[in-house]
Amino acid sequence: MSKSIMIQGTMSNAGKSLLVAGLCRIFAQDGYSVAPFKSQNMALNSYITKDGLEMGRAQVIQAQAAGIEPSVCMNPILLKPTNDTGSQVIVNGEVIGNMAARDYFTYKKELIPVIKEAYKKLEETAEIIVMEGAGSPAEINLKENDIVNMGLAKLVDAPVLLVGDIDRGGVFAQLLGTMMLLEEDEKARVKGLIINKFRGDKSILDPGIEMLEEKGGRPVVGVIPYMNIAIEDEDSLSTRFDKRDTCPIDIAVIRFPRISNFTDFDIFEQFSGVSLRYVKSAKELGGPDMIILPGSKNTMGDLCWMRQNGLEAAVKKRVGDSVIFGICGGYQMLGEKITDPFSVEEGGSMRGLELLAIETELKREKTRTQVVGKFQEVKGVLSTLSGREIAGYEIHMGVSKGNERNSLSLLADKESGGYKVDGVYKENVYGSYVHGVFDHGEIAFAVIKALAEKKGIAYDESDGIRDYAAFKERQYDKLADELRKSLDMDYIYRLLEQA
Structure with a gap:
């Protein structure tokens, strides 16, 4: 015993x-x-x-x-x-x-x-x-x-x-x-x-x-x-939500009322010269180098919240100036439409931010799986991710379909033994279902370096984490x-x- x-x-x-x-x-x-x-x-x-x-x-x-x-x-x-x-x-x-x-x-x-x-x-x-x-x-x-x-x-x-x-x-x-x-x-x-x-x-x-x-x-x-x-601090009272200072490389995460898996972005807090802020209003958003739409337990409800408080319009105004990256529910929001025929969340359908060519249908069954794979040939600011290995896990209630020619990555498909596409991108807007994507290998470092290059500033390679698992x-x-x-x-x- x-x-x-x-x-x-x-x-x-x-x-x-x-x-x-x-x-x-x-x-x-x-x-x-x-x-x-x-x-x-x-x-x-x-x-x-x-x-x-x-x-x-x-x-x-x-x-x-x-x-x-x-x-x-x-x-x-x-x-x-x-x-x-x-x-x-x-x-x-x-x-x-x-x-x-x-x-x-x-x-x-x-x-x-x-x-x-x-x-x-x-x-x-x-x-x-x-x-x-x-x-x-x-x-x-x-x-x-x-x-x-x-x-x-x-x-x-x-x-x-x-x-x-x-x-x-x-x-x-x-x-x-x-x-x-x-x-x-x-x-x-x-x-x-x-x-x-x-x-x-x-x-x-x-x-x-x-x-x-x-x-x-x-x-x-x-x-x-x-x-x-x-x-990692999973508690919703986490003091990280109160951070407001900005650094040369500024990353803003939209703080949805039902934000989930915000630990996906903890790794960015370990880079010097990088600020990770959680924002709840258009005024707080400012002009970050990267905007992240995180996971959500109520994607349609949180999208409606963004629409009502002006964050949707503020994010769309940043297209071309900021890199925009959606994870899971945030990825679904970036698409053209979300439908909920089984009333998993709000029921009915809702227009998305229309920044990515996908449509999402919420399903009764939840997708739950660990994943491995590789980024495909990616264009835009984050082209440096092309060919890099990817690892993490999927946990979502919806299925998104769109233009596979602009898919973000190929993941091993445990059911078929082959591969399946994940995510899409368009110019500097990217979306993926993979939680923990930034934790693997040198992906976070590659993102920070790409943001620095876009801004025209040098980033000291000795300041970045190359092995997050060893760091933890x-x-x-x-x-x-x-x-x-x-x-x-x-x-x-x-x-x-x-x-």
Whole structure:
């Protein structure tokens, strides 16, 4: 039987995902087989496994930190919000339908066997399972039939470490207030407190820690500094959305209300002299060198949003001046028309931005597959991509058809054993269904260099990332090093021994 430990937080974005990733790395470095686990994840950033199943990206990052292949067992339930009151429900990597929040609240207890089976499968190979909660265990309105915080901890009999975010203020009230709202058996399960994202001289915090331990009745097992580590952050509260500064090479990503898989563009943040901004209005857009239309969980709804707030017109005015690149839902928007005969989203049909010669029909079945292939002979600013290898994954509800003579890439077709075309381009407007396309090989570097050449500026080749996978491995090691300095790992190992 595996040993388990659980990280819960006082709120969303307290740093749970990063702590789980760091602990997975530490345990793996210490010679243990380790796996992450989050029974239920609500996120629009998802990933497709080798066997074509969908899971949250946070557990993918944690699996990579642990040095293992991501498996849907690590995240058996994924909720992808479609609007303010409902979500697409994905169980064991496959869509079972859309549910209103109230309906899912009633239904979720039926998923306990699914959670137990997924956990059991992880136990077959992992000596240690590091679990992540969601939001806060003190959400009184959600505690009934809880399957992701204390309910899960009880289900697998795991000790809990509770983490609070001092960067947003009120960390002592966060931690003590959360403990106060827990039931007695839940309080007993909490074995330690963690203060996260601390800036400054820790000695100034010592009197507060003494008071916290006295009133909370639990040891503070770590004060973790605010870390400058480049590891994907899937939370919608991500501070990257607030960046406004521009650099010599300026990339603007349209921040749709239902933006999905925005981690596709994280790699651009690692280049010096490059700004990556997320914009919500025509005024914010300005005159970037590249405009990216990202994925969307509601393509038609987000296209309507662009049309109403003036971003559609602003993007179209930039044709010829900016490179425009659409990924997945953003690619669909760049076409001439989107139809929804099965009411997958809005129903009916809608005119696209009419920048690419494609038409999209939304389907009931979701395409889910990892892909490899090559860019075809591409013209325009990004002609440097021609012939380069491509790798990533597709995850979409629609099929787009258009002029294959201007297709962007050829991908291996697992079903036929041959090849299929993906994406199209027209002058400096490009579109593709492939998520993660910029992460592979030197593609991101080639894009930055091409944008610099178009602008007539030199780009120092030593400033670019050539191997993103190796870069991420270094970041996981850096995270582990910082956590070893800040956490009482001897105490954490004792908790595991007692579990």
